[in-house]
Amino acid sequence: MTSTDAATDGHEAAVLLERTRTAVNPRLRDTVESLPGSIRRVAMYHFGWEHADGTPAAGSAGKAIRPALVLAATRALGGDPPQAVRAAAAVELAHNFTLLHDDVIDEDPTRRHRPTAWTVFGTPDAIVAGDAMLALALRLLAEDRHPASAAASARLAACVIELCAGQQADCAFERRGPQEVTLDECLAMATAKTGALLGCACALGALYAGAGEETAAAMDAFGREAGLAFQLIDDLIGIWGDPQRTGKPAGADLAAYKKSLPVVAALNSGTAAGAELAELYRRPMDPQAVRRAADAVDRAGGRDWAQLQAADRMSRAVQQLSRAVPDLAAAGDLLSLAEFVTRRTR
Amino acid sequence: MTSTDAATDGHEAAVLLERTRTAVNPRLRDTVESLPGSIRRVAMYHFGWEHADGTPAAGSAGKAIRPALVLAATRALGGDPPQAVRAAAAVELAHNFTLLHDDVIDEDPTRRHRPTAWTVFGTPDAIVAGDAMLALALRLLAEDRHPASAAASARLAACVIELCAGQQADCAFERRGPQEVTLDECLAMATAKTGALLGCACALGALYAGAGEETAAAMDAFGREAGLAFQLIDDLIGIWGDPQRTGKPAGADLAAYKKSLPVVAALNSGTAAGAELAELYRRPMDPQAVRRAADAVDRAGGRDWAQLQAADRMSRAVQQLSRAVPDLAAAGDLLSLAEFVTRRTR
Numbered sequence: 001m002t003s004t005d006a007a008t009d010g011h012e013a014a015v016l017l018e019r020t021r022t023a024v025n026p027r028l029r030d031t032v033e034s035l036p037g038s039i040r041r042v043a044m045y046h047f048g049w050e051h052a053d054g055t056p057a058a059g060s061a062g063k064a065i066r067p068a069l070v071l072a073a074t075r076a077l078g079g080d081p082p083q084a085v086r087a088a089a090a091v092e093l094a095h096n097f098t099l100l101h102d103d104v105i106d107e108d109p110t111r112r113h114r115p116t117a118w119t120v121f122g123t124p125d126a127i128v129a130g131d132a133m134l135a136l137a138l139r140l141l142a143e144d145r146h147p148a149s150a151a152a153s154a155r156l157a158a159c160v161i162e163l164c165a166g167q168q169a170d171c172a173f174e175r176r177g178p179q180e181v182t183l184d185e186c187l188a189m190a191t192a193k194t195g196a197l198l199g200c201a202c203a204l205g206a207l208y209a210g211a212g213e214e215t216a217a218a219m220d221a222f223g224r225e226a227g228l229a230f231q232l233i234d235d236l237i238g239i240w241g242d243p244q245r246t247g248k249p250a251g252a253d254l255a256a257y258k259k260s261l262p263v264v265a266a267l268n269s270g271t272a273a274g275a276e277l278a279e280l281y282r283r284p285m286d287p288q289a290v291r292r293a294a295d296a297v298d299r300a301g302g303r304d305w306a307q308l309q310a311a312d313r314m315s316r317a318v319q320q321l322s323r324a325v326p327d328l329a330a331a332g333d334l335l336s337l338a339e340f341v342t343r344r345t346r
Numbered sequence: 347m348t349s350t351d352a353a354t355d356g357h358e359a360a361v362l363l364e365r366t367r368t369a370v371n372p373r374l375r376d377t378v379e380s381l382p383g384s385i386r387r388v389a390m391y392h393f394g395w396e397h398a399d400g401t402p403a404a405g406s407a408g409k410a411i412r413p414a415l416v417l418a419a420t421r422a423l424g425g426d427p428p429q430a431v432r433a434a435a436a437v438e439l440a441h442n443f444t445l446l447h448d449d450v451i452d453e454d455p456t457r458r459h460r461p462t463a464w465t466v467f468g469t470p471d472a473i474v475a476g477d478a479m480l481a482l483a484l485r486l487l488a489e490d491r492h493p494a495s496a497a498a499s500a501r502l503a504a505c506v507i508e509l510c511a512g513q514q515a516d517c518a519f520e521r522r523g524p525q526e527v528t529l530d531e532c533l534a535m536a537t538a539k540t541g542a543l544l545g546c547a548c549a550l551g552a553l554y555a556g557a558g559e560e561t562a563a564a565m566d567a568f569g570r571e572a573g574l575a576f577q578l579i580d581d582l583i584g585i586w587g588d589p590q591r592t593g594k595p596a597g598a599d600l601a602a603y604k605k606s607l608p609v610v611a612a613l614n615s616g617t618a619a620g621a622e623l624a625e626l627y628r629r630p631m632d633p634q635a636v637r638r639a640a641d642a643v644d645r646a647g648g649r650d651w652a653q654l655q656a657a658d659r660m661s662r663a664v665q666q667l668s669r670a671v672p673d674l675a676a677a678g679d680l681l682s683l684a685e686f687v688t689r690r691t692r
Contacts, residue, residue, distance in 0.1 A: 036511035038518060101477060105470040124451040124517045127473060131447060132510040134477065138484045139503030142496055150488055150496055157485030164478040165382035171470045172384060 013340030016333055020068040020088070023081070025061060028089040031140060035132055042129035046100055046117045062112065065341055066091045066201040072333035073205025073219050076325045084208035086144045087152055091201045093137035094156060098163050098197075100130035105171065134160065148207040155207070155216075159200035166192030173259050178281040179267050186264040187228070195227035198341070202334070206324065218324035225317035226338040232310040233342050235260035236303065239294050251290035254297075257281055261309070266302030273300035314342060359414075359686030362679055366414040366434070369427070371407060374435040377486060381478055388475035392446055392463045408458070411687055412437045412547040418679035419551025419565050422671045430554035432490045433498055437547045439483035440502060444509050444543075446476035451517065480506065494553040501553070501562075505546035512538030519605050524627040525613050532610040533574070541573035544687070548680070552670065564670035571663035572684040578656040579688050581606035582649065585640050597636035600643075603627055607655070612648030619646035660688060 032043045044050035048059025067088035071081040102108070103116040104126050110116060118126035141153040169189040173181045202223035203216040211219070237246055238253030238260055246252075253260050259267075266274050267281075277296040280289055297303060317338055325331040378389045390396035394405025413434035417427040448454070449462040450472050456462060464472035487499040515535040519527045548569035552562040583592055584599030584606055592598075599606050605613075612620050613627075623642040626635055643649060663684055671677040 035507065036514075038514050039507075039511055097477075101473055105473060125514060127447055127451060128510045128514045128517075131443075131477070131480065132507045134480060135484075135503045135506035135510070138481075138488075139500055139507070142484075142488070142499035142503055150499075153488035153499060154485055157481045157488055160481035161381065161385075161478045161485070164474045164481070165385055168382075168384050168471060168474045171474075 010340055010343065012333075013336040016072065016336060017064055017068050017340075020064045020071055021061075023071065024064060024067045024085055024088045024092065027085050028061065028067075028092055031089060031093070031136060032133075035129075035136065038125065039129050039132045042100075042117050042121050042125050043096075043133060045120060046096060046111075046129070048112060048114070052115075052120045059112070059114070062092070062096070064092065065337065066095050066197060068337055069198060069201040069223060069334070070205040070208070072337055073202045074209045075205075076331045076334055077206055077209035077211050077215065078330075079205070079209025079211075083146060084205055086140050086146070087148075087204045087208050088201075090137045090140040090152075090156060091197065091204060093133050093140065094160055094163075095197055097130045097134040097137065097160075098167070100126055100133065102167060104130070105167065146208060148204075148210070151216075152204045152207050155200055155203055155220075159196050162192045162196040166190075166194075166196065169193075178257075178259070178278045181259050181264055181267075183261075183264050183268050186259065186261055190231045190261060191224060191228055194231045195224035198227035198230075199223035211324075215324050218320050221320040222317050222324060222334070222338075225313045225320060226341060229310045229313035229317065229338075230341045232261055232306045232313065235262050236306050236310075239263075239297060240303070251294050254290045254293045255285050257285065262297050262302035262306040264302075265305040266297040266300035269300040269302070271300045273297075276300075310342070314338070356682075356686055356689065358679075359682040362418065362682060363410055363414050363686075366410045366417055367407075369417065370410060370413045370431055370434045370438065373431050374407065374413075374438055377435060377439070377482060378479075381482065384471065385475050385478045388446075388463050388467050388471050389442075389479060391466065392442060392457075392475070394458060394460070398461075398466045405458070405460070408438070408442070410438065411683065412441050412543060414683055415544060415547040415569060415680070416551040416554070418683055419548045420555045421551075422677045422680055423552055423555035423557050423561065424676075425551070425555025425557075429492060430551055432486050432492070433494075433550045433554050434547075436483040436486040436498075436502060437543065437550060439479050439486065440506055440509075441543055443476045443480040443483065443506075444513070446472055446479065448513060450476070451513065492554060494550075494556070497562075498550045498553050501546055501549055501566075505542050508538045508542040512536075512540075512542065515539075524603075524605070524624045527605050527610055527613075529607075529610050529614050532605065532607055536577045536607060537570060537574055540577045541570035544573035544576075545569035557670075561670050564666050567666040568663050568670060568680070568684075571659045571666060572687060575656045575659035575663065575684075576687045578607055578652045578659065581608050582652050582656075585609075585643060586649070597640050600636045600639045601631050603631065608643050608648035608652040610648075611651040612643040612646035615646040615648065617646045619643075622646075656688070660684070 032047060033040060035043055041054055045052055047061040048057055051057045070084055070088040070091055074081050074084040100117055103111055104118045104123055108116055109119055138153055138157060141149050141156060166189050170193055199220035203220035206216040206219040239251055243250050266277050273296045277293055277300060280293045321331050321334060322328055378393060379386060381389055387400055391398055393407040394403055397403045416430055416434040416437055420427050420430040446463055449457055450464045450469055454462055455465055484499055484503060487495050487502060512535050516539055545566035549562040549566035552565040585597055589596050612623050619642045623639055623646060626639045667677050667680060668674055
């Protein structure tokens with residue numbers, strides 16, 4: 001993988017993220033605080049700025065990877081990052097809108113180590129707060145007087161539609177049998193659900209640097225490919241991650257019958273091990289079955305495939321980045337962030 | 347009330363609505379058809395263009411009151427209505443986003459005489475389809491090259507946040523006791539939930555005619571006041587409407603313990619009849635209790651109050667309209683539509 005020493009140790013990315021939070025969080029928080037009464041409470045809780053009873057909380061609003069990509073893309077193309085802070089906040093709002101609604105839809109009980117908003121405020125309030133956060137994201141851009149704001153709004157709105165399609169596909173896949181999801185469908189879903197917003201963040205940063213459509217598209221592709229690499233690695237960790245480092249039991253994704261990318265690759269491999277995995281996915285999953293399933297994914301080639309795909313996606317990402325930023329020295333921050341997201345849970 | 351003969355018989359409004367549907371529905375439908383796969387199916391079903399199995403349906407997409415207000419406002423201010431078709435479609439999409447999510451939240455089983463989308467496709471798909479329709483509405487405006495599109499996007503996004511606040515308040519009121527909602531809170535909720543989008547439709551029409559902020563604000567106020575008049579009359583009909591004309595049993599809103607405006611006025615009247623109504627609202631509601639409750643609302647002054655308020659709101663609406671369109675002759679279409687919405691269910 002192409003990388004500098006500074007990028008690989010993750011320190012540079014950590015500094016970038018910290019700097020991004022300092023630059024973007026005040027704007028993000030002001031914007032969220034502008035929401036009407038009860039919706040504001042749900043949103044403030046979701047971001048970790050308030051407890052359920054409305055008292056202040058010290059929690060952070062997330063790592064700010066997407067806002068960092070916006071600002072880094074602007075900087076890489078010679079733009080002025082402070083001018084893109086509003087766009088960075090808009091992307092983070094859109095991201096958090098998806099988290100609120102996904103938690104409702106998936107009935108997830110925890111998010112960032114706290115009870116999810118719907119478990120605290122009820123499903124109706126969580127749906128409505130998510131709606132308002134989406135509208136707020138697009139309002140932030142529409143009210144921006146930067147010349148790029150209209151193009152940025154259009155891109156973010158289109159991206160949200162893609163995120164919705166990804167979430168919808170994800171739910172639909174869960175209802176299907178183990179061998180009824182193709183690898184192409186699964187890759188398309190991961191691209192829509194994970195890659196699209198990372199790509200959009202990079203594209204918005206480009207637009208706010210005054211870049212044209214072609215450069216914005218290359219930046220978008222960079223973020224997408226990096227996002228897909230992240231998803232592949234995250235999926236590998238969901239099976240073979242070290243419980244001590246991930247905080248989850250070994251094979252957590254298998255125990256939950258998740259149709260993650262290595263699993264779908266194995267199921268579609270046409271191998272005996274793939275058939276064995278399909279059979280295991282139809283039966284109750286005890287720790288021994290989890291171990292057997294992990295082994296079956298490996299023997300069916302799912303592990304190797306995902307590792308190669310991840311490397312391939314990262315190299316495509318860098319290729320796209322070099323199209324957008326011919327002087328790769330200027331793209332150091334973007335590379336650091338891309339490597340950070342693809343290794344953050346290892 | 348200020349009105350022309352043509353306006354009062356409702357014929358002119360019916361023609362306007364028909365003409366609006368002809369002008370806007372093709373654009374609306376093209377836009378909805380651009381949604382990705384499964385989301386498109388939910389949206390096409392919701393609009394009545396497809397059956398649940400995806401086969402074509404002849405159903406209409408609703409009366410198109412909001413798009414008609416957009417186009418009529420543009421025309422009243424000397425603009426070119428065809429240029430505002432995209433904005434009209436965006437407003438209708440935003441309206442239908444609220445319908446999709448409100449049906450999920452309120453667990454309503456029917457909409458436009460058909461099973462609601464969530465009952466057919468499940469709650470997750472209905473939430474996601476609503477999200478995508480909201481993003482699509484704002485995307486339509488962001489992609490418009492009309493000089494008013496940025497201001498229109500900002501107004502529509504702000505309006506959606508207000509709609510969310512209204513829906514949130516509506517849910518919160520239902521959880522409170524009969525005398526724990528004030529009339530001011532109830533009027534604010536109705537303004538946010540019903541008035542805001544009618545006002546936004548008129549304001550967008552003004553912006554697309556090249557009007558300034560002041561005129562747009564007056565147009566917004568016209569739509570809001572007319573919307574509130576509509577809500578008051580709708581609430582009266584919910585209690586005293588003729589079952590033969592409304593298609594609902596007499597006193598339907600009372601049987602459902604609805605805290606509609608005349609009911610809240612009665613509950614807050616400080617009269618003996620108001621206390622009697624509060625007591626009835628705490629007990630099982632049989633047909634005799636419904637008749638007694640209707641009588642109590644009447645004796646507590648809730649009926650008179652709502653009728654006077656409705657007339658007052660209509661006169662305020664006309665006053666605001668005359669600020670936006672000094673030559674009221676040019677505003678005939680808007681008046682016809684305002685009178686149509688306030689009498690449509692009688």
